[in-house]
Amino acid sequence: MKPLVFITGASSGIGRALAARYHAAGFRLALVARRGAETEAWAREQGWPEADWRVLPADVADIDSITAAGQRCLAEVGLPDVVIANAGISVGVDTADAADLAVIARTFATNNVGMAATFQPFVSAMRARGSGRLVGVASVAGIRGLPGHGAYCASKAGVISYLESLRGELRGSGVKVVTVVPGYVDTPLTRGNRYGMPFLMSPEDFADRAFVAIRAGVSYRVIPWPMGVAAKLLRLLPNAVFDRLLAGRPRKRRQGE
Template identity: 50%
Template structure:
């Protein structure tokens, strides 16, 4: 169920100022899409807007929104503005996310747990909700895209908040997919492995099958156009995820209980 020939997508992306979100923005802009770009940092959005304008001068107009996705009222206003300005959205990508190592025994990490769930999980339905009713009235296929992670397949030592938040994303998108199955809206779950972004460059452990953000974006856009229900990128991480799912607990625990951990917030 791909877009009809000649169709130019109107794409709304959260977490658009850096990493995967910015790479997706560049990929869609290169394909002629009109973008709604939302992120916390206005200066980064301004820089991205200048970059996109320079790459296709005079051919597109984009909209930027300096909004924290945890502010659901402001997020809804940004969505309403994009819908009003462009007549709706064909694709909405909830890409905003944060990642830190966490330890449950450290009381100061409770705030990190709360922030991660607010950004990675609760912001996703808040992102999608304003677009669903207008999308249902459109004759052409639409997409809602959630960004999960291979880290959501099994819990990893020292990353309880991130793993749990991404597992929640996977389950939420699956539920939403069933809710909207009878409509023209397809729900796509993208499951990145290790993607070369500022979020992963601080990792102090090996990252197998590391993929560039640009390569990820190109493959992600293809999966979104097809309406894939779930897509692991790179594909090798999908194979690893399937193995991890069926690995008995005793073996999983023996293999991963001493794995290196992700940096906690504020840790050098």
């Protein structure tokens, strides 16, 4: 039987590109998306045999919803070889505005709790089998905090640390934990940005490189690599220099802007 990949956030952007890349590599697809009907229509447009894919509608920010999707995958499709927790949101925030506290809570519910809830149904079964890939999509925005982008930066920093912890927990089990760290990818999530995006890449290019990294079972990979070098240099800057460098930088659009 063909191997199986479970992908969240499969309705657009990186998730959709990863689905296409994995199908091209001979995988069956379990695709999780809030917009289930839209995702099913897209899969049919690709001309793929219906035996090769299944759409599992779910909201990653809702623990019961996403864990139920995982349990349904196990019961109806099988135990995945690869689970990719890709779903995420990115909205600018201003801590002085009380309304943005709800945005921060929703960001963490989706990007952090949602990632753990995506993996949870599969961890024990993968450990018992002695193989598998648990893949979390982080961001270079998690390496340093950007003004006006506190919710997203903090959530992605949390993703990086969470995956590092999970990797240690599963060491020696045969289950690999892979942290994929995108730079700027041309998706609906980034198109509204009001600032320059160096090394901007297409979702398809990103998916090709991520597929290679995941297949190799690397623990951590920044894509593209020049963005990783830039991020490491930013991490080394003294705070005073970093703060001056970002002074006046346009901020992420807030909800409703």
